[in-house]
Amino acid sequence: MTSRIPRRPIPGRLLTAAGIALASLALTACESASSDTGEAAAATPEVLSHVHGLGVDPADGRVYVATHSGLYTVTKGEKPKLVGDRRDDFMGFTVTGEKTFVASGHGAPGGGQPGDLGLIETHDAGSTWTPRSLSGDADFHSLESVKGTVYGYEGGRIRVSDDLKGWDDRATLEALDLAVSPGGDTLLATTAEGVVTSTDGGRTFGEGSGQVQAFLSWPAERSLFGIGTSGTLSGSADGGKTWKRLTSLPGGQPQALTAVNADHVLAATATGVYESRDGGRSFAQLAPLVS
Incomplete structure (x- = not known):
């Protein structure tokens, strides 16, 4: 079975203030994967x-939230709704087209799925899922898709696939999240040294930028978003070389970030799922979170 990042010892170089914060985020996310909350999720699906x-599904604009206990849709003023009947732990998730998503993570206890889901895909907006590759052998913690190519971070390495079946293993590094430029020519990863950049598809990375981000999202060439370990959202117009502070989200420690375009930004922190329609300058809560 493929080793998972949370089971690895944290290298000494990560034991800086930024590194501890990133490690805490990674461990918080992964501790949920080892706890059995299937019955609790079934009792409180909302x-x-x-x-x-x-x-966001481009077919209808619906917001999807991948969680430790299943995939949900959220709408402001309404309770979250579980999609389908699977309560898997979706560790990695990204939208690749209309009603089409790819994901990874861990099968729910008693659900009949493998402990490591590998890469799975849906063409009906999460109602049903089909295994595509690495079933039982891989657990992607970050997934990005650009121009038909899927980039994943799994087991401490960058893995890339053009057909969802075969995978090319590239650089190894200690990271938390990935982002790919809209043109597909630049790959970023968040590390304790800052955002590192690859211009050869994730085979090699340069030095960190210095400003530490936990999660990234890159919807347009001059609109890159990053959220720091304390929930501060920043924007970059030069691919992560420099950053401009936009706002601080409620709830502090971030859990996820996705920018649909330069104006529409989604973020999750310890207290809720939030949405911005003005480029990340202000946010409204779509749904609360419980710890």
């Missing part, structure tokens, strides 16, 4: 906790 991914 409660969100442990968010690992966010996305």
